[in-house]
Structure formats: structure tokens, C-alpha cells
Amino acid sequence: MKRTISVLVENKAGVLSRVSGLFARRGFNINSLAVGETEDPAISRMTIVSEGDEHTIEQVEKQLNKMIDTLKIKLLEDGSSTRRELILIKVEADTSTRGEVIDIARVFGAKVVDISATTLTVEHSDRPERIDLLVDLLRPYRIQEIARTGTVALEKGCGTIGYKNK
Amino acid sequence: MMTGAQALVAALKKQNVNTIFGYPGVAICSFYDELSTSGIRHILVRQEQNSGHAASGYARITGRPAVCVATSGPGAVNLITALATAYMDSIPLIAITGQVSTDLLGRDVFQEADITGAAEPFTKYSYLVKNPAEIPRIIDEAFYIAESGRPGPVLIDLPIDIQTAEFDPAAAQVARHLPGYRPTTKGHPGQIKRVVAAIAEAKRPLVCIGGGVIAANAQTELQTFCETAGLPAVATMMGIGAMPTAHVNYFGMLGTHGKPYANYAVKQADLLIIIGARVGDRAVSAPHSLEGHAKIVHIDIDPAEIGKNLGTTIPLVGDAKTVLAQLTEAGAQANCGEWMDDLDDQRRLFRPDFDHRHDGSINPKVFLRSVSMSMEDDSILVCDVGQNQSWAAGNVLMRGGKFLTSGGMGTMGYSIPAAIGAKLADPGRQVVAVCGDGSFQMSMCELATAVQHHVPIKIIVINNHSLGMVLEHQDLCYKGNRYAVELGSSPDITALAAACGLQAQRIAKADQCAEAIDRLLEADGPALLECVISPEETTP
Ligand SMILES: Cc1ncc(C[n+]2csc(CCOP(=O)(O)OP(=O)(O)O)c2C)c(N)n1
Numbered sequence: 001m002k003r004t005i006s007v008l009v010e011n012k013a014g015v016l017s018r019v020s021g022l023f024a025r026r027g028f029n030i031n032s033l034a035v036g037e038t039e040d041p042a043i044s045r046m047t048i049v050s051e052g053d054e055h056t057i058e059q060v061e062k063q064l065n066k067m068i069d070t071l072k073i074k075l076l077e078d079g080s081s082t083r084r085e086l087i088l089i090k091v092e093a094d095t096s097t098r099g100e101v102i103d104i105a106r107v108f109g110a111k112v113v114d115i116s117a118t119t120l121t122v123e124h125s126d127r128p129e130r131i132d133l134l135v136d137l138l139r140p141y142r143i144q145e146i147a148r149t150g151t152v153a154l155e156k157g158c159g160t161i162g163y164k165n166k
Numbered sequence: 167m168m169t170g171a172q173a174l175v176a177a178l179k180k181q182n183v184n185t186i187f188g189y190p191g192v193a194i195c196s197f198y199d200e201l202s203t204s205g206i207r208h209i210l211v212r213q214e215q216n217s218g219h220a221a222s223g224y225a226r227i228t229g230r231p232a233v234c235v236a237t238s239g240p241g242a243v244n245l246i247t248a249l250a251t252a253y254m255d256s257i258p259l260i261a262i263t264g265q266v267s268t269d270l271l272g273r274d275v276f277q278e279a280d281i282t283g284a285a286e287p288f289t290k291y292s293y294l295v296k297n298p299a300e301i302p303r304i305i306d307e308a309f310y311i312a313e314s315g316r317p318g319p320v321l322i323d324l325p326i327d328i329q330t331a332e333f334d335p336a337a338a339q340v341a342r343h344l345p346g347y348r349p350t351t352k353g354h355p356g357q358i359k360r361v362v363a364a365i366a367e368a369k370r371p372l373v374c375i376g377g378g379v380i381a382a383n384a385q386t387e388l389q390t391f392c393e394t395a396g397l398p399a400v401a402t403m404m405g406i407g408a409m410p411t412a413h414v415n416y417f418g419m420l421g422t423h424g425k426p427y428a429n430y431a432v433k434q435a436d437l438l439i440i441i442g443a444r445v446g447d448r449a450v451s452a453p454h455s456l457e458g459h460a461k462i463v464h465i466d467i468d469p470a471e472i473g474k475n476l477g478t479t480i481p482l483v484g485d486a487k488t489v490l491a492q493l494t495e496a497g498a499q500a501n502c503g504e505w506m507d508d509l510d511d512q513r514r515l516f517r518p519d520f521d522h523r524h525d526g527s528i529n530p531k532v533f534l535r536s537v538s539m540s541m542e543d544d545s546i547l548v549c550d551v552g553q554n555q556s557w558a559a560g561n562v563l564m565r566g567g568k569f570l571t572s573g574g575m576g577t578m579g580y581s582i583p584a585a586i587g588a589k590l591a592d593p594g595r596q597v598v599a600v601c602g603d604g605s606f607q608m609s610m611c612e613l614a615t616a617v618q619h620h621v622p623i624k625i626i627v628i629n630n631h632s633l634g635m636v637l638e639h640q641d642l643c644y645k646g647n648r649y650a651v652e653l654g655s656s657p658d659i660t661a662l663a664a665a666c667g668l669q670a671q672r673i674a675k676a677d678q679c680a681e682a683i684d685r686l687l688e689a690d691g692p693a694l695l696e697c698v699i700s701p702e703e704t705t706p
Contacts, residue, residue, distance in 0.1 A: 062470035
């Protein structure tokens with residue numbers, strides 16, 4: 001089962017390597033990991049998507065919590081969180097196929113952000129499953145390169161992770 | 167103005183550090199320069215690993231973090247085994263390593279090693295200091311992290327230019343900043359009630375004592391709890407000594423090399439109350455097999471231990487000392503007279519191998535029991551790894567003293583440096599190290615340390631001229647193909663010890679034991695007794 005874990009950590013050197021080291025050492029899977037500064041520059045948010053059974057995810061949560069640099073951690077449920085991923089796809093497209101690629105992008109609400117005689121670059125932000133679908137649909141046109149961010153997520157509604165720095 | 171090295175010495179003094187164990191090199195020389203006039207005693211070990219083990223022995227007696235120091239590169243890397251050993255057994259250490267100058271970091275210069283990176287899996291936390299003004303805060307945080315919650319080693323890597331750099335003490339960072347670190351000590355009252363109810367309901371309850379009880383200094387609370395609630399108890403290797411061996415409620419060490427009646431108790435129990443134990447594979451080889459027939463109460467200060475190796479019915483996060491007192495206060499009471507009688511019978515039926523050997527040679531089990539009986543009640547026994555460890559763990563009679571060993575990592579060579587540390591921590595207490603000839607040779611260089619610094623430890627080497635535990639394993643699992651386990655007859659251990667300046671004696675016959683033990687324990691300075699036994703002596 002894939003789970004999305006939101007972790008607030010202190011924004012300082014070495015934290016990312018501690019987290020990734022922890023996952024590697026204990027044999028936990030990382031499907032994706034995204035890090036960025038929060039509203040408070042002293043704090044970063046890591047959004048980690050990890051795959052494992054109930055027991056493993058509980059251990060992931062506990063081991064992350066045990067880290068000195070971890071401020072707060074929360075498992076985000078798919079139904080009650082907004083999850084997004086950003087993708088850039090460079091796909092082959094000449095005059096004969098350009099229109100089809102643009103059509104597909106339009107259906108997804110994706111943007112065409114760059115063009116050359118032989119390629120189009122599509123940018124899209126969406127739920128991870130929809131990003132996967134977009135990739136599948138563009139695959140027949142020969143994808144040249146992909147850059148994807150990991151998933152980032154926030155709870156829906158007024159709920160937050162519940163941490164305030166004093 | 168003040169230098170980083172001065173700030174470090176001042177911060178250590180503020181923590182009441184009066185002894186540190188170390189080994190210098192150029193990347194830590196500025197600190198040593200300050201140390202020389204600080205009044206802090208420096209014990210020069212002979213290899214950095216042993217500074218960590220000695221600090222471990224020291225910390226386990228004082229209950230406070232102990233300090234070990236090494237230089238950059240090879241010095242720092244030599245420390246890793248000791249850090250890993252301390253980490254596994256939750257021992258609070260402060261490791262200070264010299265580092266190359268900050269402007270050279272990352273360039274693979276002479277004696278540069280990424281020690282914070284390399285030691286990451288074996289430290290509770292680590293710092294690479296980049297500004298001397300941080301030192302007062304970092305030392306304060308490091309001690310707090312090392313000793314609070316689940317204790318463990320903290321490493322501070324200190325580049326040489328930071329040691330020599332000057333800063334204005336008025337600009338020093340002093341306030342602790344650890345917003346993400348909040349260890350729990352008190353058990354949740356609701357969970358306490360559930361445990362009390364489970365104890366009342368159980369027909370065959372059993373307490374399983376781990377090293378956490380000793381780390382929390384909760385021996386008294388544990389005994390009171392077991393006595394007032396009427397509960398039987400077993401211990402892991404790290405829990406040995408928390409209850410006196412002869413206590414009526416105590417049923418010995420469990421596990422691979424444990425007592426059959428202790429393992430019987432674990433198998434038959436319908437309620438296991440695990441306190442401060444990791445449920446490691448040496449203690450419970452198939453933890454999941456217990457889940458079906460026993461309710462599991464797991465009490466630990468580290469929430470991540472609960473449920474890690476064993477499904478738990480009632481998790482209880484807290485400090486063993488506090489939680490045990492809470493349980494007693496809440497009126498925990500077992501009704502298990504029949505079960506106690508059953509366990510009592512099992513214990514009585516067990517026939518230990520205390521037999522005389524036909525050739526008059528020494529039975530190591532009888533020998534180690536006699537040693538422990540000759541030792542003072544509050545003495546400290548440090549044992550190494552191998553058959554000697556199992557013989558000691560299984561046969562010493564604890565009566566309020568301490569049993570120190572490398573339980574989690576099983577690091578050979580631990581006993582001699584750890585004994586030096588323990589003795590320096592409490593010079594009034596008798597300290598005896600027990601090791602095999604293999605483990606002795608891993609840290610025999612520290613004999614010189616004991617002599618140079620006048621540390622009157624007593625060392626017992628059980629010499630079977632082999633790596634006995636591995637030999638036995640080859641006998642059992644590799645059709646007796648004994649390979650690379652014979653140590654031959656060099657060195658002459660007694661002569662070597664004498665050359666280092668210890669009072670040394672060798673025995674090989676059972677009838678020599680009593681006198682030799684007395685002589686060893688009565689020796690003024692450091693002394694060694696080499697006890698030659700047959701390589702055919704087995705663990706059980
Ligand atoms: C540093 C280290 N290396 C290897 C081992 C594997 N090992 C476990 S017990 C043992 C033999 C110990 O021999 P000795 O110290 O002579 O004790 P004995 O078993 O003979 O009592 C070895 C090699 C270990 N535990 N630690």
C-alpha cells in the first residue's frame with residue numbers, strides 16, 4: 001500500500017541525508033520524496049510516498065519521529081488530502097503529430113511550454129495517477145525526456161499538520 | 167576573546183566532566199593544549215576504539231554521558247566500532263573528533279574522513295561544528311540528547327580551525343534549540359490501568375527485564391513491583407543484575423544461551439511484560455510465535471522499539487523507573503500461585519553442569535561462579551564475547567552489583583577497556599573483567615593503559631587456545647570442520663601481562679582455583695589471572 005507522509009523537519013544541513021539514510025538502512029521503500037522550505041524558513045516540509053504494509057508504515061512513522069530534527073509528522077489519507085506532482089515531458093512531435101500531442105495536453109489541462117522542429121515540451125501539474133496516465137498516453141509519440149517532482153500534499157479543508165514554531 | 171578549544175573545555179567542565187578517554191593527533195591538538203591545564207583527567211588509551219569502550223564502562227557506572235576523544239581520519243574511524251557498540255546497548259557517550267580545517271573539507275586531504283556521515287547509523291545525533299560560538303550550545307545539547315530519552319552516543323566533529331578560532335564570549339550561543347526532541351518519561355495513566363487489569367487476569371504472567379531497567383536505574387522499583395505484584399521475571403543479557411540471581415521471583419536469562427526454565431517460562435506465559443528490552447533475536451529467536459498465545463505488554467522509553475520485532479497488545483511508552491513505580495502504585499497484583507510453583511519446579515529440576523572434570527582441569531562454569539561468589543556484593547563484572555560471556559552470564563551470582571557486557575553488538579575486546587572505565591568511575595568498587603584468549607588479544611594493548619594510569623582492575627582470561635564460540639559453531643553446524651579458530655600458544659599471556667607490569671598468574675587445575683582467585687582479588691594494582699581450560703568445554 002502506498003502512503004503519503006508529511007514531515008516537518010528543521011531546515012539545516014544533513015537532514016535530507018539522515019532521512020534517506022534511515023530509509024535505506026531499515027529497508028523502507030521511497031517511491032518519491034519532495035523537500036522544500038515552508039512559510040517559516042527555519043522549517044522544511046518533506047513529503048514522502050512510501051510503500052509497505054501497515055506494520056512497515058508504522059515503523060517508518062516511528063523511526064522518522066525518533067529523529068532529533070523531525071518536528072512533526074502526519075500520515076495523509078488520499079481522500080482527505082490534495083496531492084500534486086509536476087512533470088515536464090519532452091516528446092517527439094513534427095508537423096504530422098504535433099496536433100495530436102497538443103490535443104492530448106489540452107484534455108489534461110496541460111501546457112505546452114516549449115517547441116522545436118521535432119519536439120514539444122509539455123508541463124503539467126496534477127494528481128500522481130493522472131500524471132501517470134498522461135505519460136502513458138504520450139508514450140506512443142516517443143518520449144525523449146521526463147523530469148518529475150515527487151508528490152507534494154496538503155490536507156484538505158482547514159486542518160494543518162499542527163506545528164507552530166514558537 | 168576565547169578560542170573554540172577553550173569554549174569546549176569550559177563547556178565540558180560545566181557538565182562536570184572530570185575524566186575523558188582519548189588519543190591525540192594534530193587535528194585535535196588545540197583541544198589537547200587547553201585540556202593540559204584544565205584539571206580534567208585524560209586517560210591515554212592505546213587505540214581509539216578502546217577510548218569509546220572505556221567511556222562506555224565509565225558511563226554505565228556513573229549513569230551520565232562519558233567522553234571519548236580521537237583525532238581526524240584514522241582516529242575517528244577507529245572509534246566507529248565503539249560507537250556502534252554503545253548505540254546498540256543505549257549507552258550515553260560524547261565522542262569528540264578532530265577534523266581537518268573547514269576550508270579543506272570535502273577535498274580528501276590528509277587524514278580527512280567524513281565521520282559524521284560514517285557514524286550516522288551508530289549515533290543518536292551528530293554535529294559538524296562550523297562556528298566556535300556554537301560550541302557552548304552544542305555541548306549542552308549533546309549531553310542532553312545523549313542521556314535523556316533512550317540514551318546513546320552523540321558525536322561532535324570539530325575542525326582544527328574552529329578549535330583555534332577566536333570569538334567573543336558575549337556572542338556565544340547558549341540556549342538549547344531542540345524543538346523536535348521531546349522524550350516521554352511518564353507512562354500514560356490509561357495504559358497503566360490496562361496493564362494492571364491484564365496482570366490481574368493473567369494465569370501465567372511473566373516479566374521480561376531488559377537493559378532499559380538498568381539504564382533507568384530502576385532496579386529497586388523493579389524488585390518492588392515483582393514482589394508486591396507477585397510476578398516471576400526473566401532477563402535478557404543486558405538485564406542481568408537488575409534482580410539478584412537468587413531472588414525467588416527470578417528465573418534467569420532467556421534466549422539462545424539462556425536457562426531452559428527461563429525459555430520455558432517465555433513459551434508458556436500468557437502475558438509477557440517486556441520492560442526496556444528490544445526483543446532482539448538472541449533473546450527471542452521467533453518473536454512472532456509468541457503473539458498467538460500471549461498478550462504482550464511492551465514498556466519502553468523509545469516508542470519505535472514497541473511493535474518493531476513483536477506485535478504488542480498494550481504499548482506503554484515511558485521511563486522504566488517511573489512506569490514501574492506507577493504500576494506498583496496502581497496496585498498491580500497477579501494471581502498466579504500455580505504458575506510460580508510450576509516455574510519453581512522447572513528451576514529446581516535443572517541440573518547445571520558443575521561436574522568435576524576427570525583430568526582435574528578447570529570447569530569454567532564452576533570457576534566463574536566461584537569468582538562471582540568471592541567478589542564483593544556491589545562489585546562490577548565486565549565480560550567479553552564468546553563462550554566466556556555465556557559462561558559468565560549463566561553462572562555468576564549477582565547480588566546488587568553490575569554486569570556489563572556488549573549485548574547487542576557482541577563486540578570482542580570490550581571487557582578490558584570497559585573495566586578500566588568502570589573502575590575509574592567508581593574506584594571504591596571491585597571491577598573484574600572476564601575474557602577469552604581471543605577477545606583478550608583484541609585489546610591487550612590496554613594492559614599498559616591500566617598500569618600507566620594506576621587502574622587496579624582484575625582481569626581473568628579463560629584460555630582455551632581457540633575462538634571457542636566459533637569452534638563450537640563449526641562443530642555443530644559445519645560438521646566439525648574447525649578452521650581458522652585455533653589461536654596457538656602465542657602469546658604467553660601471563661608473561662605478557664607481567665611484562666606490562668601486572669601481577670600475573672596462570673592456573674590449569676581445578677584445585678588451584680580458590681587460592682588464585684583470592685590472590686587476584688587481593689592484589690593491590692592491576693592483576694591478571696590466566697585460567698587455562700580445554701578447548702572441548704562447551705557453552706551449555
Ligand atoms: C570484533 C568481533 N569479531 C568477531 C566476532 C565473532 N566471534 C564471536 S565469539 C568469537 C570467539 C571468541 O573467542 P574468545 O575470545 O577466545 O572466547 P571463547 O569463545 O573462546 O570463550 C568470535 C570470533 C565478534 N563477536 N566480535
